[in-house]
Amino acid sequence: MKIRLRLFARYRDIYGDMKELEVTDPCSPLGILRLAFPRGTEGHTLSFDETGGLKRHLILLINQRRLTGAEYETLILSEGDELALLPPVAGG
Amino acid sequence: MGTPGETPPRGRAVITKEPIEVDRLIMGAHNPNSGAMVTFLGIVRDDGILSIEVEAFEDVAQRDLEEIHELVGRKYPVHCLEIIHRTGQLAIGETILLIVVSSSHRKEAFSAFKEALEAIKARAAIWKKEYTADGGRWIKGNLAHEQQATREEVDS
Structure with a gap:
């Protein structure tokens, strides 16, 4: 199953604006991020705190819908879903 | 027009x-x-930089701005509300953001403007x-927008 990961700002500078990931097992948004940014990578440092949890200021969207914090672990992605990772916004 | 939510603003x-x-x-x-119009321009400031890049998740940012427009237009008795946000590479002196609010009186115009601006900064x-001569640096974003806050906004 292919999942697209949309990236912005600093993430885009490092990884480009889109990362395509191939997953075989059912996977949550957080699972995709762990797959995309393994330990030791810059993406991991940017995304996860010392306990391995997602940094609280990051926002995730599936198919352009903002997720609740609870959905980060519980939602199961489907073929073709687009996960977006939003670093802290700075508009205005 | 004087009651909030009576007619959507232009x-x-x-x-x-x-x-x-x-x-x-x-x-x-x-x-x-x-009787009152508040206009706000966010402008690229010369802080020793060469230019600024404004990046957006375009479809989502467009929807964010529309939601803010609707929310503010419903809450305050404003006649016209314009919210225009630029993206792309901007030079010093260029306008990043324009907000225009017109209403009968200054109080609701200022309140509506402030709420629109703060909402844009918080969540769009x-x-x-x-960009400087040494390279680029991302401007620190809104760290207050945590997962819990997102949940409350979605539920409300």
């Missing part, structure tokens, strides 16, 4: 790559019943990068 919420037509939008916000899917 004006639009737009995210655009094109330069903002400031004069036209301000003139268009005039209304015979409007937009980022800014400053």
Whole structure:
């Protein structure tokens, strides 16, 4: 199953604006991020705190819908879903 | 018009790559019943930088601005509300953001403007990068927008 990961700002500078990931097992948004940014990578440092949890200021969207914090672990992605990772916004 | 939510205000919420037509939008916000107009321009400031890049998750940012427009237009008795946010590479002195609010009285115009601006800063899917002679640096974003806050906004 292919999942697209949309990236912005600093993430885009490092990884480009889109990362395509191939997953075989059912996977949550957080699972995709762990797959995309393994330990030791810059993406991991940017995304996860010392306990391995997602940094609280990051926002995730599936198919352009903002997720609740609870959905980060519980939602199961489907073929073709687009996960977006939003670093802290700075508009205005 | 005097009651919040009675009629949606004129004006639009737009995210655009094109330069903002400031004069036209301000003139268009005039209304015979409007005794007050608040206009705000966010401008690229010369902080020793060369330029600024404004990046957006365009579809989402457009929707964010429309939601803010609707929310503010429903809450305050405003006649016209324009919210225009630029994206792309901008030089010093260029306008990043325009907000125009016209209403009968200054109090609701200022309140509506402030709420629109704060909401844009808090949640619109937009980022800014400053370029200097040494390279680029992303402007620190809104760290207060945590997962819990997102949940409350979605539920409300």
